[in-house]
Amino acid sequence: MNLIRKMTAALAFSAALGASAVFAQEITLRSSDTHPDGYPTVEAVKYMGELIKERTDGRIAVEVYHSAQLGEEKDTIEQTRAGVIDLNRVSMGPFNGLVPETRVVSLPYIFRSVDHMHKVMDGEIGEDILAGFEPHGLIGLAYYDGGARSFYNSSKPIESLADLQGMKFRVMQSDIFVDMVNALGANATPMPYGEVYSSIETGVIDGAENNFPSYESAKHSEVAKYFSLDEHLIVPEVLVMAKTSWDKLSPEDQAIVRQAAKDSVAKQRELWAAREVASRKMVEEAGSTITTPDKQPFIDAMDPVYEKHVTDDKLKELVERIRAVQ
Numbered sequence: 672m673n674l675i676r677k678m679t680a681a682l683a684f685s686a687a688l689g690a691s692a693v694f695a696q697e698i699t700l701r702s703s704d705t706h707p708d709g710y711p712t713v714e715a716v717k718y719m720g721e722l723i724k725e726r727t728d729g730r731i732a733v734e735v736y737h738s739a740q741l742g743e744e745k746d747t748i749e750q751t752r753a754g755v756i757d758l759n760r761v762s763m764g765p766f767n768g769l770v771p772e773t774r775v776v777s778l779p780y781i782f783r784s785v786d787h788m789h790k791v792m793d794g795e796i797g798e799d800i801l802a803g804f805e806p807h808g809l810i811g812l813a814y815y816d817g818g819a820r821s822f823y824n825s826s827k828p829i830e831s832l833a834d835l836q837g838m839k840f841r842v843m844q845s846d847i848f849v850d851m852v853n854a855l856g857a858n859a860t861p862m863p864y865g866e867v868y869s870s871i872e873t874g875v876i877d878g879a880e881n882n883f884p885s886y887e888s889a890k891h892s893e894v895a896k897y898f899s900l901d902e903h904l905i906v907p908e909v910l911v912m913a914k915t916s917w918d919k920l921s922p923e924d925q926a927i928v929r930q931a932a933k934d935s936v937a938k939q940r941e942l943w944a945a946r947e948v949a950s951r952k953m954v955e956e957a958g959s960t961i962t963t964p965d966k967q968p969f970i971d972a973m974d975p976v977y978e979k980h981v982t983d984d985k986l987k988e989l990v991e992r993i994r995a996v997q
């Protein structure tokens with residue numbers, strides 16, 4: 672081999688090496704979550720990232736920005752649609768104004784139990800709802816558990832629906848939740864999650880509603896000691912991807928991301944189940960009082976919410992399909 676050919680070969684070799692070095696760190700997907708590090712949703716997305724890294728030989732990495740580092744949920748949804756954030760783990764609630772399909776699973780007492788919710792979301796209905804994100808610049812990847820949401824407040828134990836009258840509760844930013852609280856005879860104040868603690872502390876609101884892990888990890892339990900297990904909402908959480916980020920991936924990589932997201936669901940459910948128990952124990956030990964009001968009057972009060980929000984045929988049909996799942 673003459674020198675020129677040798678040099679060409681050497682150059683080609685180093686170019687190949689260089690290319691593979693670049694190849695090793697091709698894409699980093701930034702993922703947002705409002706919850707702190709260690710929360711089941713945060714850990715599930717990290718786990719998904721590990722699976723993706725493994726299955727792409729390190730070409731695609733996921734970085735989770737927890738604790739609302741990238742903003743409050745409603746803002747991060749817009750940023751994800753704009754492709755500024757690649758992945759976002761959010762409740763279905765803040766999507767209600769954007770993705771009509773999310774409204775049905777945000778209806779109070781639509782699910783009989785968490786088990787019923789799993790059956791619905793793991794089946795055809797869940798897939799249909801995921802597909803509903805695409806026209807809005809998002810790819811729906813998977814659902815995570817968020818348990819059941821109940822009211823908590825700073826002033827008194829809620830033993831029955833009568834105790835709730837006139838009280839002021841924060842809800843997620845969705846018209847359905849505003850109407851739900853109003854139908855119960857209380858007043859709703861929609862606001863971002865990050866403002867709830869100080870709003871309870873300063874008396875702007877009497878309380879809020881959420882599951883045990885959020886009540887505990889956001890420290891709402893410090894300022895609102897009365898938790899009433901009325902379980903009015905079982906709203907699934909969802910992991911979405913920016914369509915612009917998705918479109919940059921090859922079909923093979925899209926399949927890897929979709930599968931890894933699905934594979935992270937079992938992990939999240941396992942972490943969720945443990946955290947629900949642990950969080951409940953923590954708040955009880957720290958002095959929270961838990962009451963269990965009779966749910967039936969709460970359920971009965973929801974008729975006007977269904978009448979107002981389940982109007983078009985598509986939604987009516989979805990409600991029927993969900994109820995029919997055994």
Ligand code: GTR
Nearest residue numbers: 761762817843864881882885
């Ligand atoms: C949590 C949920 C968050 C957020 C929060 C809220 O349970 O995991 O995504 O929606 O509630 O109330 O804003």
